[in-house]
Every structure is written in C-alpha cells, then in structure tokens.
Amino acid sequence: MSIKMENAEIKLSGKDFASDQEVKWCPGCGDYSILKQVQSTLADIGVKREDTVFVSGIGCSSRFPYYMNTYGVHSLHGRATALASGLKTARPDLNTWIVTGDGDALSIGGNHLIHLLRRNLNVNILLFNNEIYGLTKGQYSPASPKGTITKSSPMGSLDHSFNPLALCLGADSTFIARSMDRDPKHLRAILAEANNHIGTSMVEIYQNCNVFNDGAFFTFTEKATKGNTTLQLEHGQPLIFGDNRDLGIKLDGFKPVVVALDESTSTDDLWVHDESDQVKAGILTRFFDIPSAGMTLPRPFGVFYKESRSVYEEDVAIQINQAIEIKGEGDLNSLLAGANTWEVI
Amino acid sequence: MSIKMENAEIKLSGKDFASDQEVKWCPGCGDYSILKQVQSTLADIGVKREDTVFVSGIGCSSRFPYYMNTYGVHSLHGRATALASGLKTARPDLNTWIVTGDGDALSIGGNHLIHLLRRNLNVNILLFNNEIYGLTKGQYSPASPKGTITKSSPMGSLDHSFNPLALCLGADSTFIARSMDRDPKHLRAILAEANNHIGTSMVEIYQNCNVFNDGAFFTFTEKATKGNTTLQLEHGQPLIFGDNRDLGIKLDGFKPVVVALDESTSTDDLWVHDESDQVKAGILTRFFDIPSAGMTLPRPFGVFYKESRSVYEEDVAIQINQAIEIKGEGDLNSLLAGANTWEVI
Amino acid sequence: MVETKEEKKTVTILFAGDSGDGMQLTGSQFTNTNALFGNDVSTFPDFPAEIRAPQGTIAGVSGFQLNFGSVDVFTPGDNADVLVAMNAAALKASLLKLKIGGTIIVNLSGFDKKNLRLAGFLNDENPLTDSSLGKYRVLEMDVTKLTRACLADTGMTVKHIDRSKNMFVLGVLYWMYNRKLDTTLDFFKVKFKGKQDLIDANTKVLTAGYYFGDTSEIFTSRYEVKPAPLSKGVYRNIMGNQATAIGLIAAVRKANLDLFYGSYPITPASDILHELAKHKNFGVKTYQAEDEIAAICAAIGASFGGHLGVTTSSGPGIALKGEALGYAAILELPLVVINVQRGGPSTGLPTKTEQSDLMQALYGRNGEAPIPVVAPCTPSDCFDVIYEAARIAVEHMTPVFFLSDGYIANGSEPWSFPLAKDLVPIKVKKLSAGGDDEKYRPYVRNEKLVRDWAIPGVKGLEHRVGGLEKENETGNVSYDPANHELMVKLRAKKVANISDTIPDQNIEIGEDSGKVLVLGWGSTFGACKTAVTELVKDGVEVSQAHVRYLNPLPKNLGDLISRFDKVLVPEINDGQFVKLIRDKYLVDAIPFNKIMGIPFSSQEIKEKVLEILG
Amino acid sequence: MVETKEEKKTVTILFAGDSGDGMQLTGSQFTNTNALFGNDVSTFPDFPAEIRAPQGTIAGVSGFQLNFGSVDVFTPGDNADVLVAMNAAALKASLLKLKIGGTIIVNLSGFDKKNLRLAGFLNDENPLTDSSLGKYRVLEMDVTKLTRACLADTGMTVKHIDRSKNMFVLGVLYWMYNRKLDTTLDFFKVKFKGKQDLIDANTKVLTAGYYFGDTSEIFTSRYEVKPAPLSKGVYRNIMGNQATAIGLIAAVRKANLDLFYGSYPITPASDILHELAKHKNFGVKTYQAEDEIAAICAAIGASFGGHLGVTTSSGPGIALKGEALGYAAILELPLVVINVQRGGPSTGLPTKTEQSDLMQALYGRNGEAPIPVVAPCTPSDCFDVIYEAARIAVEHMTPVFFLSDGYIANGSEPWSFPLAKDLVPIKVKKLSAGGDDEKYRPYVRNEKLVRDWAIPGVKGLEHRVGGLEKENETGNVSYDPANHELMVKLRAKKVANISDTIPDQNIEIGEDSGKVLVLGWGSTFGACKTAVTELVKDGVEVSQAHVRYLNPLPKNLGDLISRFDKVLVPEINDGQFVKLIRDKYLVDAIPFNKIMGIPFSSQEIKEKVLEILG
Ligand SMILES: Cc1ncc(C[n+]2csc(CCOP(=O)(O)OP(=O)(O)O)c2C)c(N)n1
Ligand SMILES: Cc1ncc(C[n+]2csc(CCOP(=O)(O)OP(=O)(O)O)c2C)c(N)n1
Numbered sequence A, B: 001m002s003i004k005m006e007n008a009e010i011k012l013s014g015k016d017f018a019s020d021q022e023v024k025w026c027p028g029c030g031d032y033s034i035l036k037q038v039q040s041t042l043a044d045i046g047v048k049r050e051d052t053v054f055v056s057g058i059g060c061s062s063r064f065p066y067y068m069n070t071y072g073v074h075s076l077h078g079r080a081t082a083l084a085s086g087l088k089t090a091r092p093d094l095n096t097w098i099v100t101g102d103g104d105a106l107s108i109g110g111n112h113l114i115h116l117l118r119r120n121l122n123v124n125i126l127l128f129n130n131e132i133y134g135l136t137k138g139q140y141s142p143a144s145p146k147g148t149i150t151k152s153s154p155m156g157s158l159d160h161s162f163n164p165l166a167l168c169l170g171a172d173s174t175f176i177a178r179s180m181d182r183d184p185k186h187l188r189a190i191l192a193e194a195n196n197h198i199g200t201s202m203v204e205i206y207q208n209c210n211v212f213n214d215g216a217f218f219t220f221t222e223k224a225t226k227g228n229t230t231l232q233l234e235h236g237q238p239l240i241f242g243d244n245r246d247l248g249i250k251l252d253g254f255k256p257v258v259v260a261l262d263e264s265t266s267t268d269d270l271w272v273h274d275e276s277d278q279v280k281a282g283i284l285t286r287f288f289d290i291p292s293a294g295m296t297l298p299r300p301f302g303v304f305y306k307e308s309r310s311v312y313e314e315d316v317a318i319q320i321n322q323a324i325e326i327k328g329e330g331d332l333n334s335l336l337a338g339a340n341t342w343e344v345i
Numbered sequence C, D: 001m002v003e004t005k006e007e008k009k010t011v012t013i014l015f016a017g018d019s020g021d022g023m024q025l026t027g028s029q030f031t032n033t034n035a036l037f038g039n040d041v042s043t044f045p046d047f048p049a050e051i052r053a054p055q056g057t058i059a060g061v062s063g064f065q066l067n068f069g070s071v072d073v074f075t076p077g078d079n080a081d082v083l084v085a086m087n088a089a090a091l092k093a094s095l096l097k098l099k100i101g102g103t104i105i106v107n108l109s110g111f112d113k114k115n116l117r118l119a120g121f122l123n124d125e126n127p128l129t130d131s132s133l134g135k136y137r138v139l140e141m142d143v144t145k146l147t148r149a150c151l152a153d154t155g156m157t158v159k160h161i162d163r164s165k166n167m168f169v170l171g172v173l174y175w176m177y178n179r180k181l182d183t184t185l186d187f188f189k190v191k192f193k194g195k196q197d198l199i200d201a202n203t204k205v206l207t208a209g210y211y212f213g214d215t216s217e218i219f220t221s222r223y224e225v226k227p228a229p230l231s232k233g234v235y236r237n238i239m240g241n242q243a244t245a246i247g248l249i250a251a252v253r254k255a256n257l258d259l260f261y262g263s264y265p266i267t268p269a270s271d272i273l274h275e276l277a278k279h280k281n282f283g284v285k286t287y288q289a290e291d292e293i294a295a296i297c298a299a300i301g302a303s304f305g306g307h308l309g310v311t312t313s314s315g316p317g318i319a320l321k322g323e324a325l326g327y328a329a330i331l332e333l334p335l336v337v338i339n340v341q342r343g344g345p346s347t348g349l350p351t352k353t354e355q356s357d358l359m360q361a362l363y364g365r366n367g368e369a370p371i372p373v374v375a376p377c378t379p380s381d382c383f384d385v386i387y388e389a390a391r392i393a394v395e396h397m398t399p400v401f402f403l404s405d406g407y408i409a410n411g412s413e414p415w416s417f418p419l420a421k422d423l424v425p426i427k428v429k430k431l432s433a434g435g436d437d438e439k440y441r442p443y444v445r446n447e448k449l450v451r452d453w454a455i456p457g458v459k460g461l462e463h464r465v466g467g468l469e470k471e472n473e474t475g476n477v478s479y480d481p482a483n484h485e486l487m488v489k490l491r492a493k494k495v496a497n498i499s500d501t502i503p504d505q506n507i508e509i510g511e512d513s514g515k516v517l518v519l520g521w522g523s524t525f526g527a528c529k530t531a532v533t534e535l536v537k538d539g540v541e542v543s544q545a546h547v548r549y550l551n552p553l554p555k556n557l558g559d560l561i562s563r564f565d566k567v568l569v570p571e572i573n574d575g576q577f578v579k580l581i582r583d584k585y586l587v588d589a590i591p592f593n594k595i596m597g598i599p600f601s602s603q604e605i606k607e608k609v610l611e612i613l614g
C-alpha cells in the first residue's frame, strides 16, 4: 500500500513556490541558497503546492516555511519532527518536509529526531547545519567542534560534538545524505533523491552563518580548497577525489586510506561506494575522526546510505484496515451499549 | 587531572550497601538479581557508601536507589541522566551510578542519554532492558520488537525498535557493554569494568519482567538454549561460542558469518575481538539485524567497545583553573564595581 | 438452617486483599451483577503504586469498594457495611473504613503466622483471636483451604488453584445478596475462551462459594437489595476512563472527523489509550509517542491535518505539555487535552486521586493563553463532558482541557447510554475550497470570533501558522504593539464567548437561595449530593451547585452565588477553585479541603456544612 | 556662531537606525558618558527579533532610548526630546515616540530613493521635503558622506568606513550636550585592542562629529543637563541581566557556596549566561544544557551535590520546567529559577517585554507545589532581588522564582554598588557530619519548618530523595493519606513562613492612606513612580506601593491596601497580579493593562489614575 502523491497539472516554476513574505535572513546567509534550491526542486518534482507542507522548529533556518507558498507550520523549538510525525500519520497523502537547525534538531529536538528516524515516516528532513545557534545570536551548538569560542563559551566549548550522521545511522535511519548551501546543483540532486526515498530522508546541509560562524565550512565549499577536501559519493563508483581527481580512498581492513592514483594504484583498488552497505556508511560518517595515514580524509557529500523499510504511517493505515476487516467497520451504537446491558422499565 | 576516589577503610560487604527499605518488586523480577550484584560489586570495588550516589528516573527499575544504603536520587521520568550530569559536574569526586529502564532511557529520556554519552562524564549507566514499560503495567517500549502485543498495542506495535547499543555508539559513547540479570558472575565482572572505565560507561542489562514480558530473553539466559545463542566477548580472544564451543564467527568482508570449528576452520580464521575497534563494535551491535548465511548470529555479551576520551567534568575544572591562572581568583569587590565608576560627593 | 432475609436500601462492600488476590476482578464482577440486576451502583478501586508490592504487607493491599442500592447512590459509600479481608494486612489497612457493627468476612489462611508478621502484628498478636474486633461481626472461613479442596482432583497446581480463591468469596457474596451467577459464568466463557479447564475450574469454585453460603452455618441472614428506581431506559455499567474513550469516538463520528490520539503512558490515564487501541475499526489512530511533548505536538500536527487531535496524561505529564498548550492556543486549532489527575506534587501519589491540577490547567503556560476547561463529575459523566470538550474544540477552534481524576477514571456506575442519533450534532467548519481573496487569510473570524479550519490538500488555502504573534486576519508574523494587544484580547474574547453556548449553572439540590451553597466541581459531586440531599431532608437551608464548565464559567454563576449567605467550596486539593471564585465574584467563599489522595465522604461534607452554619 | 546654552532637567533621546547601524552601541556609549558625568540615567533598547532583518525596512529598525537628567529619573522617558534617525524606516517607525516640537537629527543619505521605498513611502513621498515634519525641528546632515570624507585617506573600504558613522552622530550629541569624549575614547582602546588603525579611525570620526556640531551652523543651541543629586557614593552603570549575573556570584560568595548555572539559550535571558561565562575565575560552572529540562534537572543535581543550582530561561523555556519545578519543591532543595519574561503566549514576541508569566510562576506545575516568587523593579534592583532569591533558596531549602523581564534585563541605570562586606550574610546550614540517629532523617525540620542540607560525601547522612510523597521526617516513600495531607501543609507552611523574614511592604510615594493606591510589581516601577510623584505634586490623593515579594506577600499588604478607597494594579499583561490581590484580600482592585510588548509611559498611568478618580 504505497501512497501516491498526485502531480501538479500545470508545470510550476521555483518562483511559484515563493510566498509573498519578505525573506528576513541576514544578507549573505546560506539559507537563501537553500530556499532557492528547495523551491526549484519542488517545481521539478512537480508536486502540488496544496499537497505540500513544510514544518519547522525555531531558529533562523526554521523561518523557512514562511517563505514557501505551500502549507506551513512554524512549530516549537525542537518539535518539528514530533509535530510532523502526527501530521504525516494523520495525512499520509501530504508531501511533508521538515526544516530544522543543528540546535533545533540535535540539541532540544534530539529525541524526537531519533524516534522519527526509527519509525521511518515518509518525510524529508533538511537539517541546516551551521554549527551555531544563529537566532539566539551565537552560542555553540551540539554540532560545534569542542573548543569553539562563542558568547556562551568565551574560553572554548567543552562538549564533545555530535557526529550528526553517525547519530542518525545509530538511530536506524533509512536514508542519510550530506550536501551544502554553496553547491546548488548538488543540493538540488540530493533534495530530489531525498524526496524519492520512501521513508525518512535525513539530509544534512552545511550552511554558512556569515554573522556568527562565518566560514565554518569554507574549506569544503570554496573553490580553492574544495577539490582536495571533499569527496562526492556516487553509488557504484569508486571513491575518487582531488583537484585533478588523482586521489582515491582504499580500505585497509576497516581503515580508510587516501591513496594517490598513479601507476601503482588503479581505480580498481579503490573502495566502491555502495549506498546499501550500512557498515561502510558508518565508516564514511566517521571521516571526521579517523586519521588516515599521513593525509586528512576528505569530507564526503552525497547519499551515504539508503535502505528500504516499511513506513510507519502506512503500517498504521494497514492495521486500521485489518481491524475493520476482522471486526467490521465500527458501529457507534454497539460501542455505546458495550457487552452487557439491562433495561429498566 | 584524574579524579581519585578514596576507598573505604573497612572492607564492606554487599549487605552493607542494602538500605533498610523493603524491596518492592514483584516476586521473581529480574531486578532482584541486579540489585544484589551491584551491592556486592560495590563492596568488591571498595568504594565508600558516603561517596556513592545512585540516580534513577521513574520505572520499576528506577526504584533502585531506595534499596541502596548510599546517597540516592529518584528523579523524574527520563531525567536521571540530566540530573546526574549536573551532580557530577558539580561533584566530580562522587562515584555516580545511573539506573534507568528501556522506557526511561530510550523513550522520554533519549535526548539526555545521547547528550550525556557525547559529553562523556565519568558515570556508569545501568540500563535495565526488559523491553516493556513495567511500572505502568505493560505497554511496549522503544526496545520492544515491532509486532509486540501489549495493552497499548493489542494488534501488535508498529514502531521499529531501537537497537540500544547501536544508538549509543552513534552518539559517540566511549564504553558500551551488555550483560544479563541471570548471569551474576558476568554481570559483576561487567559492572566492575564499567566502574573502571573513565568516562560514561553504558551497560545494557537484559532483565526479565516476569509479569508483563516474561521470557523475553529466555533463549539467551536459560541453560537449554543459551550456549548456542550467546557469544561472550573477550578482548583479544576469537569469537567462539556454542554448547561445545564448536562455533565461531568469521568476517566475510564486513559480513559476520557463523562457522563450525572443524578440520577446515581453525580458530585462527576467526574474528578476534578488539574492544578498541569502533567499526567492529558497530557490527557486533547489529547482530540482531544481520542474517548470517543459514545461521542465526548469537547475541553478544560483554564489553563491545571502549575508548579513552577526556571527561567533561574534568575539562570544566581545568577551565576554571585556567581562568583563575589568567585572571586571578575572582575578587567580588572588583566584580561589583565593574570597569567604570564615578563618585558622587 | 434459619434464613432471615433482611431488606437493605444501600450496601457498601469493601473487598481487600493482596495485589495478587484479584480483588479488582471480584469487585467488578459483583458490580456488574448488581448493575444488571437493577441496582444503582458506584465503585472505587484503590490499588498500590507498585505492580505487585510485597505480598502480605500493608503496601501490597489492593482494595475495591462498591456501593449498591435500591435507591440512587452517588458515591462508593462513606463506610463499608461488609469488609472482605483476604489476609491480615488487608484487615489492618481497611478496618477504619468499616462501620461499627459491620461484617468482616475473613480468609483464615491469610492470618497465619507469616501473614500476621508481614502485616506488622507483633509477636503472637492476632486480631481474630484477641478481642480487638469486638465491635464487628466476624465471619471466618478458610477460603484457601476450601478452594483447594474444591479443585483437588483437577490436577491443577496449587499456585494455579489459589488464583481462583477470589471466586469462592464472590460466590459467597452472591449467596448473601441473593444474586444469580449468570453474569460471572458468562464472563468466564469470554475470558477463558478456548481454555475449557479454566472455565470449569472457576465455575466450580464460584458455585462452591455460593453453596457454602447456603449450607454453612456461619451465616444467619441474607440480604435483599431491590432494584433501584432508575429512570426508564437501557443501562450498562461504565468506568470513567472507558466513558472518556468512547465519548471521543462518538464525538468524532458525529463530527465526521478522524481521531488522532497522541499519548504517553501514565497512571491513571493509560487505560484511555488501552481502550481506544481496541477500537481501531473506528479508524482511531492511537500514537504512543516517545514522551508527553511529542504526544501533544503530534496531536497538534494531526489537527493541522484535519483530524481531531487528542492528548492525554496525568499531572506530571501535563506539566510537560505547557509550552505546546500555549502554542495550540495561539494557533487556534482544535485539540482536546485530558488530564486524569492524581496525587501531587511531582510524581506524588501515582495511584491516588486528587483535584490539584486545576490551576495548572488554567494558568500553566507562558503568556496570556486562556484555554477552556471542563470537568466531569461522575464516571458516566465523562462521556457527556468529553463530548462537550470535543464540541467546543472544533466549534471554537481552541484547545480544551478535560479534568478527570483517578477517582472518576477508575470508578464505575450504571449508565443509561444514549443512542448515536440522539447525540447533539457537532458542527465542523472545514473549508473545502479557496475563497475569492487572492491570498487566503487564515485568521479572519466569524461573529463568534472563531477562525476557519483550512486543511492541507485544498487548493487556494495554502497558509502558514506559527507561535510568533500574528497579524490580525492575515496571520503574518507581526511585532506591531497594537496588533499584539488586539490579538491577545481577541483570543481571550473568543474563549470567553463560549459561555454563550453552554448551559446556565443549575442548582442540583435545594432551593435557589439560602444559607449555604455547596459549590463543587469534578469528582466531589457524589459526596456533595449525598450530603446536601440528607441535610435538606433534615431541614437545613443548604443547596448544591456543581460546576462542569470551569472556564469560561457559566454566565449566571455570580448571580446564583450571590443568593446564598455562605459559599462552601469542597475540593480534594489545598484550595484552587475557591481562588477563582473569590477573585471573580469577590465573595468570601470558604475553602474546604482534603488532601489525602482519597475522596470526601458525604459525612465530612455534612459536618462541615453544619459547622459553618454555627 | 551664536551659542546659547539651555538648561534642561531631563532629556530623552531615541537613537533609531538599521540593525546594522550600531544604535545599541551608540546608545550605551552616550549612557555611560552621562552616567559618569553624574546624571541619573535610564535606558531601554528595543531591537528586532531577526538577527539582521532586511536592511532599510521598518522590521529592521533597532532603537535605543535613554533618559538622563539632573533630577532622579525612573524610566527611559515617555516621549523623546530628540530622535536620531539614521534612515527613513527609523524615522517612520519612531516618529510617534517624539514629543511635539522635538528635534530630529536625520542622516540624509538614509533618505535616498531606495531607503524611502524600503521604508514604505510611496512614489516620490519624502518626509524631509514635504511638510509632514512641520511640528518638529529637523536637523539634517549627511552623516554617511561626512564620515566617508573624514576617513577618505585611510585606505579603508567604504563598507568598513560606513560602520563608523554612528560615531559621528555620537560626536555631534556629545557636542550638543556638552560632554567630554574621554569615556568613549577609552572604550575604543579596549574594544579595538591591538588594532591601532581602528582606534584611530573611530577617534577621528567621533572627534569630527564633535567639531561638526561646533562649527556647522545648523545648531542654534547647546544644552546643559547638570549632574543629578544622586546620594553620595560610588556609582557604576548597570544593565539588568548583568546585575542578575553578578548578584548570583555575590550570593554564592557570601554563602560560601559554589555556583552551578544550568541554562539553555533563549532571548532575552541568554546574556546572563554570557555574563557568567566570563567569570569562571569565580569558580562559576556554566552548563549549556541540551534543553531547558536538562538545564533545570542538572541544576537540581548540582544542588543535591551542595552547589547553589540556578537555571534561567524565558517564558516558553520556563513552561518546559514545570514538572521539574514541582520536583524541586517536593525535594526541598535550594534552586533559583530566573524567568526573563518576554511577550507571549507561545514563541510570542521574543525581543519584546511583558509581565505575563506571573501565573505560570505561581501555578504552572501539577499538584500543590507553592514556590516563593520575587521580582526586581529596576535594572540595578536585579542585584538585590536575585541576592534575596538566593538567600531564600538556601535559608529555606526551596526553589525560588525570580521574575525579571526584557525591559529590565536590557535596560540600564546608575548603581551605587555595595561593598562585598556590606552584603547581608547568607546562612547555609549544610550538615558536616552524621547525627546521633542511627538512620539519618532528611525531612526533620527546624522551627521555621526548614530541613537540613545533607550533602553526599558526608558519612552517616546517606539518604534518598525523590518525587514520590514522603513520610514525614524519614523521607521514606509513603502512601499514607494523613501523612500526605501533613506534608502538603508543611511544605506550604514553610513557604508561607518566609513572610516572617521579609520586610513589610512600604509606601514608595504618597501618604499611607488615601483615595487611590497604585499597586505595581516588577518593571512598571519607574512609570508608576514618575506618575505618582507628579500627581502627588499636583495635590492628587494617590500613593504608590510596589511589591517585590509576590509569594509569600508581605504580611502587612492587606492592611496597607485596606487604607485606600481604590486600588489600581497596572501590569504589562492581561491582569494577573490583580487576580491574586482580589482573591486574597477580596478588594475590588482595578486592573490596568497594556499588552503591547512595551512598557507603560508614566503619562498613561497618570491618566488612568485621574480617570478612576472620576
Ligand atoms: C523552548 C525554547 N528554548 C529556547 C529557545 C531559543 N532558541 C531559539 S532558536 C534557538 C537555537 C537556534 O539554533 P539552530 O537550531 O541551530 O538554528 P539556526 O538559528 O542556527 O538556524 C534557540 C536556543 C526557544 N525559542 N524556545
Ligand atoms: C512525565 C512522566 N511520564 C510518564 C510517567 C509514567 N511512567 C512511569 S514509569 C514509565 C515507564 C517505565 O518503563 P521503563 O523505563 O522501561 O521501566 P520499567 O518499569 O520497565 O523498569 C512510565 C511511562 C511518569 N511517571 N512521568
């Protein structure tokens, strides 16, 4: 019983998904680009505006729904995932997107996030990770590397940060991916893949907060460095990267190693990306931590892992149908009367 | 700056750790055994009663502190981890134990749990997993396998369950282990190891709720089946199990496979347990899910993973000392006066 | 054997035994049989917080009190006429509740050395053998032994056999009160379906108990409690939580809505979840959330999606919902919030009853966020009041609080249930298409100040809602000072307006003016009604009014109150509703409080009324 | 150039510009200089919720109002004498706050086509060129151009240069009010330490502004605001949140305790966390928790461990703490809970002020869990009141609510700060060794009904605490009905007893009886005081009393109130404290409410008083 969403009759453009509200992020904020890519991806997908809902929590990123000319819910801090779970269970027919920040999703909302992932409702989560609390003017978040100096940590934060995608994988997420604000094409492609996945799609998006954490991801997003620091994952393809695509990743046992692609090493020796391999996906999420022999591992982008598992809201619908099959459609009068009645005359 | 706990002058026995309160679990409940093992382990460790604190949430398991003749806090549902984090940050000198249930830790308390794990305070978490809500009289928990029939799921639960240890590993836990109520010796050994680990020690304990979920773990705990269904992890030792210790686990790439130990396969071919290998620990936590060629994988018990990482409350203390070194011990009069004053005469 | 038959108007029986003794089952079977016979019935189960507290101890005692009569009964009885004590601890824990001169039926093997010790009797002390029970009539029988004997040849284990001993006692009581065994025999057939041996065994024991009454010499009389003059109609027996659950289903059916029930288990509210989970064939979606916050947020999400979102908890869980309640209030979406109150503060007394969450319901969130509050006053009233809660929620686009409590939730009474067709209609105004406006304006209001319910999927109604202050009509985020004041006032007025749609406050008993008004709310109803009825009979100038709508209050309440010299407000808390009354009407209303986790007795109310009359 | 010098008693200046224009900095520099000069000062910053709302728009306007005088000032001023408008939007948003006849200093380049359009002026409409500003004196200068010219040869980029334009305006104002530049020049040295080019550039622009005032012909007069007759002493300027932070440090120092501060960021409370994080050399442990629940639970854990646990939030975050608050109350551990209130309900108006969380503080949790509530009335009063909160928490073993608000938190005033040695001592009664009892009984109480603080690590005091009802004295779990009532009453009495240790309520202004009493709490203090002072001068029979202790209330409050014909309760909410007064004293207290996210003006209070006098 898979739920089909109807497509729009008239082809809409990205602009048709923009609401009439003035966008109020800081000039230069990475959120602008993400907004644009989401709008044009929705147009590409061809979903109807009235069948689409954006649910967010609280944070700069969570202002997102106001800018979408769809249905929208700006919920409470950390609760977008919880609210969307109810909405999607009630209304499996709605194309549901959750927009959240690293504070919203990982700090106050961490529990609802992992529970949504395990239940695997068919929704898309866009986690705008800027490694900072933007809206409250710059405190460290659970995604900020230890030692980050902020208003609330003038001597450096002391909390070991989460590895967001590793956490999600630990919570039995069925789809994890990473993209960034500054690569529109990549972002659109990942958004489309997320939308296609049946189940909870978790997309971490590196987003620059140019006011409180400017340049947190510049090594991965700027031309000068990006080639050697990022790895584009493609299913079935060997892990190759580098400005000249002359570097690759090999597995030495369970340890990823960066190798130069020259006479002695061919692409055949390289690790071939397999989206369905949970263990390897786990290693990829840990490319932060693992010190590779002599060389820093690049940061992977793309779809790390994808798994097909039944979807909560469908199971709910199926169980209701089963109940009706077994007991018959509920009859209110019998329910009111119960099993034992007597009459007073 | 590692914190040393003083040991008791007089050797105490397990009974010395029992409070005067009547134990009020159902007759036959697995909690009794755990209580006893904890009491005797504390005696073995030689910690002082007055330096020891048990913090729990709400649930049958969470009544634990009342039965310990130490300091104790029976907190709120899901909040033991949060409360203990404050206590341990304030008082790094206290030997701190958290007792929690699968509902308490994984349902309402999921967020505080994963945040405690990443912060890595030096405390021990005992998660009594009975795959049910005991105290509220039998609803399914996030640890109950999908399809579990309970009062709140008369047609079977629809929520995919957490893999508790995989979740903890995803949250960057520095110590994860599993034991059971029905193997006192094993449990005591693991408790002692947990206590020795500097950092948050996460111990999942399979516990039988004989009233609402009787026998959930009998295949692993009862003599008749236990040999072939359980795997005892020992650091540096090959993965051997079976009634006659004639079965082993081999890795086929990243896939664990059960092999018979005969002429063709020797123990040298087997996977050797390495507590420091996070990737392999991840595979071990997934022994639920991975269907091994033709044979069910045994359930591992013991220490899965152990890592040394700095401890939050020590970092806090260090930072305070640094602040004092740099600025000098705070002077209240200067603080009151601030930087700019003027006098009215 | 001489058999005298004594007629009784009402009888109160208290079954008390160990948690494992099946007293709840015994009590409810006896209740059902009496109800079906035609008595009016009221019950009150009282069990320990532990699943199975240590056997034989006071902490482990589980009680079930029921009051049945040939006249209307409004409470489970102040004091018991008969106490069934399955062991020494049960006797010790319950004796205070027995009337002087009352009957004690004791299970002799529950008074052996071990049991006496566990119950805390000192060395060799035994109430059965010393004179301490002199004021009562004690009927001893060795239930355990008799049951074992009865099933000796079945091949069952002793442990299994002992589980049936409550049925022996039940049989004895059926004999005493001259009741048929049919209801319970039918019950065996359903409960032990497919296990004929168990059906046979229980039938055997029940019948044995009945004949034991008949043949043994220890009983000198049987009692007759005739059917009560209940109004004509078809009746069933119903518990409060059950009534709440089916009330919700009835409401969504009549409103043509789907029900989404987001909840996290907590005593004494969980049974509503359990009941609803049985009725999936009504399309009910029960969602066991990861916590109370997730539960209410999911329910809000479902309401945004066009379902009736409902969420339930008890005190501590409700405390967690405060932020989301304010959110639901500012969104102006329908939501029903059920609080089955228990003893507080904090974790408090999980299985005991209390009315101490009224202030939390009225004020427990940040900012100005008034929410309607309604409270049922008896188990069956839960049906009517939850139905009203649902009606108000969807007709006025607002969260609504339903304040039940452990006493009502677990209590039961006969209920002349309605027919589906006779339930008042619930008018839902979901928009089915976009309007003429180019941009849909979600916060445009009708004459009652209620906005429309615009549900995703409808073209032309795309809109965004959120917790920031909204511009009037458009709903766009607005920081405009004057707009904020306007919106706060509009939301408050919308809730206040509900008083136009609710009935005037009535006088339950007594004249509509006089010396004392007993003004209650919630589960004190029965005790107040019994007390005032008796006082009025005695010629005391006292009346009773009982409030079901706590916010907004009925329009005529101030006027009604003003016609009495004194106003007494009994509550199972430290004085909460009384604050509301004093603030609102500036009358020196007198608080009367009991904070013991147990209901008032009607006697206590009577005495208090007489006391303030001087 | 003719220079006239006009003497002024008080002057109110409103700096308004784009969020990026540095108005907050300009305002606080001007404040500090005036304060150091000896004026009495009161300030009120008002900024948008967005970090940087769209440039040039009304939503992006950031304002800073300050009132300084040669007499006592109690508010940031009802209306401004001078409005600094850096662009068209700032003018449009702020004009209403300017007095008729007031002065507007405009930055001409902020009124170009683009800015006019962004501010929402229609085609070709320009307030500077049409007659719409006829009622004001407009002083135009092209600040942007002048600043650029001034730094043209520094090689700085235009973007960087433009950042200094606020300093030009500040220089002009220093000239207008005849102030020295020293304080600000010193500030540059600290702020731009190590960046000599920036120090130089800002110095240049500030000086240029000053000389511009001196030489340009547009100013006809300078003003003189003499030092205020502040009481003798040493002063500093202080903001409310800052005073709160250092008050906490002072309290733990005097109590010889360690401070554990568990918090989760939220506007407008976060600055307390930021301030405390700067003072780790006082041993302060700041803990940025994962959410508000974790923050309060961690603080409770720290209190159990013997620290003073403190937790802070604003409305929505406080709502999340309800369950844990009841828990702290039943544990009877010290805990300070700070709510810096903002506009509600729900997410509401995050950067605006409101007093609408009083009921939440009093009642926002399940069960009977009374908690003391105190509220500061000015920025510097935060110090005294948080100190009191800490004292009450540790001396009475209870959580204590401290209700500040956005207005006080961000406002500032001169403060005659105390010496450490003059602070009242705080008596902590931590037990240092086990007693004679074999079993330590943690809930034994002293004559004030306060239990001891027994801290882990001490031998012989091992004990367990929890949220279930406790047996009196032993603290063991108890379901005993009478014990529950006893404990509820004991806890309530313990809190009520605090009224013995707090000062009687005083009359702030006016006679101690009369026609009208203006009875306020919290941040309405200044407006009420100004209003009543002026009315009294005019011979009106009105007095002011301002309550800092909201629970328990001062013992004499009822008596005090009863001596007035009418009681007016002004609040920045829909009427909350007034409910308490009506309930408690049965007087027909009159609510006076403003729910606009902004404070009362003294004029509003005056008018209301006159209105009710008829
Ligand atoms: C209950 C509650 N707690 C705290 C806040 C304050 N708050 C608003 S947004 C936010 C964090 C925002 O960080 P993030 O989610 O990373 O979003 P960003 O602004 O960086 O996009 C916080 C702490 C709130 N609004 N509500
Ligand atoms: C805030 C709150 N929500 C719900 C409850 C009810 N409650 C008590 S224990 C429990 C679950 C217990 O399950 P678990 O943690 O697995 O412990 P167990 O009883 O199985 O040992 C629940 C839901 C509560 N006490 N407080």
Ligand code: SF4
Pocket (backbone or CB within 6 Å): A024, A025, A026, A028, A029, A030, A031, A060, A061, A130, A134, A135, A208, A209, A210, A211, A212, D051, D052
């Ligand atoms: S504060 Fe940061 S995240 Fe927020 S809008 Fe500005 S740049 Fe973007």
Ligand code: SF4
Pocket (backbone or CB within 6 Å): B024, B025, B026, B028, B029, B030, B031, B060, B061, B130, B134, B135, B208, B209, B210, B211, B212, C051, C052
């Ligand atoms: S309900 Fe289950 S877990 Fe709880 S005490 Fe009984 S057997 Fe143990």
Ligand SMILES: [Mg+2]
Pocket (backbone or CB within 6 Å): A059, A101, A102, A103, A128, A129, A130, A131, A132, A133, A134, A141
């Ligand atoms: Mg962020």
Ligand SMILES: [Mg+2]
Pocket (backbone or CB within 6 Å): B059, B101, B102, B103, B128, B129, B130, B131, B132, B133, B134, B141
């Ligand atoms: Mg459990």
